[in-house]
Amino acid sequence: MDETEQAEWVERCREGGFTLVLGSGVSAPRGLPTWEALAQDLWRAAFGKRRSPWETDPGVKSPREVPQFLPIVLELAHRKLGQEKFIDALRTKLYANARFPVHDVGFRKSPESLAVLGRLIVQEFHRGGRRRINAVVTFNADDLLEQAVFASQPPQPPQPKLWGGHIVRICARATGRRLGMPGTGPIPIYHLHGFAPANIKGLYRKGWSKFPRFFDHNLVFTDAQYWSTTAQALTFANSVMSWVLSESRCMFVGLSMTDINVLRWLALRTLELERDAEEVARFARNTWSREAGIQHVRHVWIRANKDDPSGFLSEFLALRGVASLEIESWSGAHFDRLIRRCFPASRRR
Numbered sequence: 001m002d003e004t005e006q007a008e009w010v011e012r013c014r015e016g017g018f019t020l021v022l023g024s025g026v027s028a029p030r031g032l033p034t035w036e037a038l039a040q041d042l043w044r045a046a047f048g049k050r051r052s053p054w055e056t057d058p059g060v061k062s063p064r065e066v067p068q069f070l071p072i073v074l075e076l077a078h079r080k081l082g083q084e085k086f087i088d089a090l091r092t093k094l095y096a097n098a099r100f101p102v103h104d105v106g107f108r109k110s111p112e113s114l115a116v117l118g119r120l121i122v123q124e125f126h127r128g129g130r131r132r133i134n135a136v137v138t139f140n141a142d143d144l145l146e147q148a149v150f151a152s153q154p155p156q157p158p159q160p161k162l163w164g165g166h167i168v169r170i171c172a173r174a175t176g177r178r179l180g181m182p183g184t185g186p187i188p189i190y191h192l193h194g195f196a197p198a199n200i201k202g203l204y205r206k207g208w209s210k211f212p213r214f215f216d217h218n219l220v221f222t223d224a225q226y227w228s229t230t231a232q233a234l235t236f237a238n239s240v241m242s243w244v245l246s247e248s249r250c251m252f253v254g255l256s257m258t259d260i261n262v263l264r265w266l267a268l269r270t271l272e273l274e275r276d277a278e279e280v281a282r283f284a285r286n287t288w289s290r291e292a293g294i295q296h297v298r299h300v301w302i303r304a305n306k307d308d309p310s311g312f313l314s315e316f317l318a319l320r321g322v323a324s325l326e327i328e329s330w331s332g333a334h335f336d337r338l339i340r341r342c343f344p345a346s347r348r349r
Contacts, residue, residue: 001325009300009325013342016132018251019244025254025330026114027144031097039073041093042086046077068223075222087196090221094142095198101144101151102200108152111333113254118148120339121187125167128184132343136168136189137244139255141219143197145189146170170195173218173236192229192237194219230261237261245269250299250322257301257317266320273321300325302338 001009028034033041043052053063053073063069078086101107107115124133138145149168169186172195196219218236220229229237244250245265255262299322301314306329308314314324327334 001323005323006325009323010341012249012300013132013251014344016130016134017249018133019248020117020120020133020136021244021250021252021255022117022136022138022140022145023253023255023259024140025256026117027140027142027254029112029330030101030114030144031099032094032142032144033097035070038090038093039070039077041096042077042089043073045089045093046080046086068226071221071223071226075224078222087219090219091196091199094196098142098144098198100198100200101147104151107148111336113330113335114144114148115152116336116339117145117253118150118152120343121149122152122167123345124343125187131187133187134248135187135244137240137250138189138191139193139259141191141194141196141221143195146197147200190240191218192220192240230264238265241265242269245299245321246272252299252301252322255301256307257303257313257322263320266317266322270320297321297323299323302327302335304328304330304334 024032024035040052040054053069056062066072077089081089101114101118104110108119109115121133121136124131136145146168153167167186169188170191171188172191220226220237229235232238242265246269257263297318301317301322301324303314303324303326305326308324311324317324325338327338
């Protein structure tokens with residue numbers, strides 16, 4: 001993307017109507033394990049010293065070549081441990097080495113991506129009806145984003161509480177509320193893979209002893225859970241992603257953009273747009289061709305240069321309506337500077 005195109009995207013962001021779509025890249029720098037490391041930990045918690053599927057003899061086909069390898073590992077661990085013990089082990093392993101934003105005195109001014117996003121959500125909440133971020137969609141089950149919002153608020157008391165609907169509203173299952181509608185209330189955070197918050201006393205307003213179990217049945221880690229999120233058209237994940245891709249502009253952050261579900265949702269939306277264009281052309285008795293294309297690039301993927309050095313994935317995503325906005329690196333203040341340009345604290349033209 002050249003400088004002119006970048007400037008155009010900055011201007012689009014300032015117009016608003018965006019949904020943040022977040023992946024594990026925003027939480028990993030805070031000490032959370034990768035999906036593979038988490039699967040290994042849970043396998044050991046369930047099966048002890050039993051030979052792991054990661055251990056193979058030379059020349060023997062590895063189970064890791066099986067599609068859905070990690071969800072299958074997690075499902076076997078889930079079956080062995082049972083629901084309650086699996087959830088306990090999951091939460092223990094997930095946060096074992098976590099550096100919590102609410103315990104970090106320097107987090108509020110940090111240039112790391114999670115802190116930048118926390119400040120952005122607080123800033124946009126206080127813009128009321130002029131907010132440019134309408135919703136957040138995350139594939140992470142942890143609550144580090146909620147902690148980032150909490151930690152990004154001014155330290156003077158009284159400190160607003162998250163669980164109580166002050167700045168964000170946590171959504172990890174279908175509700176009767178309209179998805180992502182702009183307004184002056186809390187900004188919804190949709191946890192598509194469920195919600196397993198860390199047990200930090202006092203972080204949420206009330207009912208903490210019951211809250212960690214509130215969304216357990218909506219977790220998506222095992223193979224069966226993974227497919228249950230997409231098996232029917234009206235599942236929570238399908239409903240949310242269908243809405244934000246069609247009625248919002250999405251900014252993808254911390255995602256590799258190679259997840260099969262993300263690619264499926266983008267492909268389905270592109271097919272809908274192409275069918276609509278064909279219908280319009282037929283009605284108007286005009287000729288429409290795939291080569292002519294349609295102007296549907298309305299979403300953007302924030303990535304470091306090393307995330308797609310050849311540009312292969314970016315070229316493909318452009319066909320799915322997603323432009324690639326490059327930053328030099330995720331370290332340093334590159335992402336912070338970009339977000340400040342895209343969503344300035346005061347409106348600048």
